[in-house]
Amino acid sequence: MESQVGESGSVNVDGTRLEELTPQPLLTRDYETRPSLVYERLRRQHGPVAPVDLLGVPAWLVLGYREALQVLQDDDAWPKGLENWRARTEGEVPADWPLGPSLEVNHVLIQGGPGYGSLRTAWDAALKPFQDPGHPQAKRLKAAVTAYADDLITLVGQGGGTGVADLSAQFSRPLPLMVASHLLGFPGSQGDDALMDMWRVLDAGPDAEPALERLLATLAELAAVKLKEPGDDFPSHLLAAHPDLSLDELARELFMLLGMTSDHVGILMSNTVVEVISGDGDGAARASLSAGMIRETMNRVVMRKPPLVNFVPRFAAQDTPLGNYTIRAGDPVWVSSSAAHADPLFAGHVAASSTISTRAHLSWGAGRRQCPARELASTVAAVGVGRLFERFSHLDLALPADQLPWRSSPFMRGLRSLPVRYQLAAPPERAPAPRPTPDTAPESADPVLPDRSARQRSSLWRYLTGLIRGPR
Ligand code: HEM
Incomplete structure (x- = not known):
């Protein structure tokens, strides 16, 4: 059994797959009214990357600033493109999943694969x-x-x-x-x-x-x-x-x-x-x-x-450690800009009262996408x-x-x-x-x-x- 002590010092990781972690629903009433509290709870419990349930479908939510950059800046290790989603290929994403319609329209924001480069250009x-x-x-x-x-x-x-x-x-x-x-x-x-x-x-x-x-x-x-x-x-x-x-x-x-x-x-x-x-x-x-x-x-x-508080999903190209977990090849990973901005690593360097803000934020994304x-x-x-x-x-x-x-x-x-x-x-x-x-x-x-x-x-x-x- 693999065991890691993460930044929060609290999470032991074994080879458990995302599907078996029975993650908590993200989109609750609490999330609607005070999303920052939900992010903090998840961060305390899991560290910079947390398993969540997105309307019945399990996914990883990236809450850490450093981990968000790690994903966004390495398109080869974390490609977009629903064809990379293992659970979807295995037929485990319900046909009537409410987020399906917004993700299944194949345009430049969602797309991975060889056609993407020329489309983006x-x-x-x-x-x-x-x-x-x-x-x-x-x-x-x-x-x-x-x-x-x-x-x-x-x-x-x-x-x-x-x-x-x-x-x-x-x-x-x-x-x-x-x-x-x-x-x-x-x-x-x-x-x-x-x-x-x-x-x-x-x-x-x-x-x-x-x-x-x-x-x-x-x-x-x-x-x-x-x-x-x-x-x-x-x-x-x-x-x-x-x-x-x-x-x-x-x-x-x-x-x-x-x-x-x-x-x-x-x-x-x-x-x-x-x-x-x-x-x-x-x-x-x-x-x-x-x-x-x-x-x-x-x-x-x-x-x-x-x-855009949570970006469209990326998928691990291969088993990769991120935060306190090992993300399995084909697992979906959602970067949360909002949670990453609340990460003390980022928030600690931004003075709320200053008139001048930083350009290091993730609100426009990062990396080639x-x-x-x-x-x-x-x-x-x-x-x-x-x-x-x-x-x-x-x-x-x-x-x-x-x-x-x-x-x-x-x-x-x-x-x-x-x-x-x-x-x-x-x-x-x-x-x-x-x-x-x-x-x-x-x-x-x-x-x-x-x-x-x-x-x-x-x-x-x-x-x-x-x-x-x-x-x-
Ligand atoms: C306040 C307004 C906007 C914000 C905050 C915003 C934010 C973002 C973010 C965060 C991403 C990256 C998403 C990801 O990495 O998954 C993105 C991608 C994108 N945005 Fe915007 N956007 C805005 C307006 C627009 C507008 C007006 C357009 C079109 C005219 C646009 C076109 C795109 C496209 C095409 C992509 C995909 C880029 C790629 O994957 O290569 N955005 N946007």
Whole structure:
């Protein structure tokens, strides 16, 4: 029998397989309300790597900062790709496992194997025009985000110069959806309505399944259009960089972009608003925002509250010791950025009250599979949050910070709603949104921004108008 004494000094390890450890369920009510306590309990009990039960399926959760880096930085030893999952190959993952649908769509985030390298290179190339600050497309995107944000704030203000609003439903969710529509190159605001189906999918309610079917059909149609008539947009750039992609594959990549943009970026914006107005983190976020250091604010928030708390699984390529256990070949390993950030090895070096944070955090991943859209996501979130704090002279939480409702998700940590009391800085009529300048104007005939009157007829706008609440 193998025996190890780990860092916690408490765990004896023998050859027991993950399946035989009868791990405790991770996703409990406790996890939803106080995930940090759950991580600490697991750390005390098991050390930096703990066996957990993910909705009926056993997995290893990586809680240690050093161990997380070890996994993330060695793609050969810990590859992604569900084909590497022993229990799945042996038919032990139930067909109706609730996490199945989000992991079984084979796109760049999930995929391992030989096709991954060229797909990732194509993603990097396709995102470049939107992320390279000197590129006209990046300038157009920034101008568009500013204008979308102003339109949404003006709409909130139709409830009065002071009032209450749900900044999640009325701002943080729709803004990235409009951005996704821009990236995908939907003509006008036509994409907004179709893309609202993404919310139904993410909310996993009873209408999620038909919404997913409609959405994939819409994205497949869009992919076909872009194949025939390429434009200056993400699908066309991805196709140019990877001409071998089938329509079906392209549609899956677009689905991935849409999910990441509309969910993660929205969560980052809401978390930033909470952090700034509730003074979480000893007011350092507000201090850095007031000092005009919006990028620094963003970095602090993404580090303190990573939107993606548990990454998609990797699998041990061979039996490998990690933490206090030996992980068997084909065992699934989930890195938790959130738990790793609470590891004293990391947390001990980050002063909560400092205005300057560290870049050594894992919120964008690490190693070759790190997020390729970090610049884009930070820009969109920074512009959005910047407009909020400029156009509202006053923003207060309408609920105590510890009573804000969190969504329960094994991957994400985001708010279900963000109720605020606001006061507009300017009269509620339209503040001048920076319209495209010659620098930001498109070279082609494509409008930078969708036609406002078309947008106002869209079902997205009708939905948002229905959310406007009167003054209180
Ligand atoms: C606040 C927003 C975002 C956060 C916090 C975030 C975070 C992350 C993290 C942690 C990973 C690594 C996951 C892992 O290792 O398993 C990742 C991967 C990825 N992200 Fe993001 N992301 C964000 C926005 C976006 C957006 C807007 C896009 C697309 C436009 C995007 C595209 C991707 C892709 C394609 C990957 C997979 C990379 C690979 O496996 O090679 N992300 N992201």
